[in-house]
Amino acid sequence: MPNLEDDSDAFSSDGIFNGAYDDENVGAVADFNNMDDTINVSPIPTLRIHKNHLKDQILGDPTSAVQTRGKIQKASLAQQALFKLPKVWILVDLPYGKKEIGTKWVFKNKRDERSIVVKNEARLVAQGFKQEEGIDYDECISLYGTIEEGGVCPSNLTPVELGMRCTLSFCSDRKCFRREFEDCMHKRFQMSSMGELTFFLGLQVKQQPPDATTPIESNKPLVKDKDGEDVDVYVYRSMIGSLMYLIASRPDIMFAVCACARFQVTPKASHLNAVKRIFRYLKHQPKLGLWYPRDSPFELEAFSYSDYGGASLDKKSTTGGCQFLGRRLISWQCKKQTIVANSTTEAEYVAAANCCGQVLWIQNQMMDYGFNFMNTKIHIDNESTISVIKNLIAHSRTKHIEIQFHCIRDCYKKRLIEVIKIHTDSNVADLFTKGFDVTRFNFLVVSIGMLNL
Incomplete structure (x- = not known):
């Protein structure tokens, strides 16, 4: 370092450094031609200027924490909102010999899993640092409960009911x-x-889809969904094929499987989700099966039903039918009709004819075992259909129906079958025509003789 005590030789008469301090220290002469004529100054101040304010200019209590105008404005709005709530606070006099405990508003932003603010919360809490241990420390620890008589009250407010703001979560499978x-x-x-x-x-929290209580949604038929996402056709068909084997012992899923099977050519994501719902239902009811009671009467009877225009693709009706030996379900059908019915009577007539054909097949099979079932009862909930079957005069009004379905009239004349009027609510064949809510679905499942085995 140069000798700083005597630096008169280092500067000229006009104060310019000449670049040399002594003989042993040689410096460079400054070149003022390559110097910048502007200096950039940061707009952010690096020094804080402290100033003493007058006491009457201080916001709030000088002994409390620092309060800004923004915080006080928020607190005022929160107080107004709280005092508007019914039966939350009442004003009381401070008990004799007791002191006040200050309160403070705490504001918080509630965020979701992506750190996005979804709710603004405000809480009024007691200033615990003003409590004295041994006097009022254990008597008042929060505002979230009723303060006992003689306790220390924050300011002059006493909560009457739960005035707190909290998050409540509840769950149910219904x-x-x-x-x-x-x-x-x-x-x-x-x-x-x-x-x-x-x-x-x-x-x-990521919630997985629950086990389905029904195999298909009610009042939400499957459509082609041309704009839907394509899925692997081979996977879809293999799932349908597996379910087709299962419906031989699980009639409760027959309609759902048949509805999904109609989209095997170009399945979409919505159709695959419907198939997955069937598997979730099977997971929910793994032990549901047909129950054949020993003491049931050995009598053949059948139920017929039709969902008029139920097919969403072409508005064809869906035929449903089932046959019982006593209370034992032995056969069931679910099929989309080949014609477009012009009325509910026509749709029910076609369904009854199909049910009659199944009854005739069972009668022929049982004759090989020595049982002769005559006048087998077929339960139908449509009076017009019963009139068409019984009344020959009405035949002229059904000429547009294909001849193959008129075989039921011949069977009725030969007393092979008997048609019985039944209320729609009691017609269990309705299970094979459309989807239902869980209450109606469970009733029909039990009615056809399915129990948890």
Whole structure:
């Protein structure tokens, strides 16, 4: 380092450094031609200027934490919102010999699993650092419960009911129960529903689809879905083939499987989801099977039903039928009709004719074992169809129906069958024509003799 005590020789008379301090230290002469004439100064100040404010300019209590105008404005709005709530707070006088404990508003942003703010929360809490241990520390620890008489009150407010803001999660396998509980809570408390649980206490919740209680959705028929996503046709067909084997012992899934089987040419993602629902239903009911009671009477009877225009693709009707020996289900059918019926009577007439053909086959089979079933009862819930079968005069109105379906009239004349009127609610053949809600579906499943084995 040069000798800094005597630096007069280092500068000229006009104050310019000449580049040399002594004989042993040689420096370079400064070139002022390559220097910048501007200097960039950062707009962010690096120094903080402290200033003492007057005491009357301080916001709020000087002994409390630092409060900004924004925080005070938010607190004021939160207080106004809280005091508008019915039966949450009442003003009381401070008990004698007790002191106040200050309160503080705590604001928080509630975020989802993607850190996106989904809700703004505000809580009024007691300033615990102002409590004295041994005097009022154990007597008042929060505002979330009723303060006992003689306790230390924050300011002069006493909570009457649960005035807290909290997150409540509830679950049920029945959608109607969840909705009923939610409506009940809305009537009693001021609350908002956050929907399905996805994020809770810092944990991301991913809900898997529950086991289906029915094999197919009700009032939601399958359509071609031309704009839907294509799926592997071989996988789809193999799944349908496996289910086709299973319907030989599980009549409860027959309609759902037949409905999905109609889309094997160009299956879409919606159709694959419908097939997966059948498997979820089978997982939910793995032990459901047909029960054949020993003491049931040995009598052949049948049920016929038709869902008029039920096929979503071509508006053809769906035929459903089932045959019993006493209370033992021995045969069942689900088939889309080959014609477009012009009325419910025509659709029911075609379905009854198909059921009659199945009854004749069973009668011939049972004759080989020495049983002769005459006047087999076929239960139908359409009076017009019964009139067409019984009344020859009505034959002129059914000329447009194909001849093959008129065989039922000949069987009725020969007393091979007997048609009986039945109420629609009791017609168990309805199970093979469309989808149902869980209540109606379970009733029909039990009615055809299926139990958990």
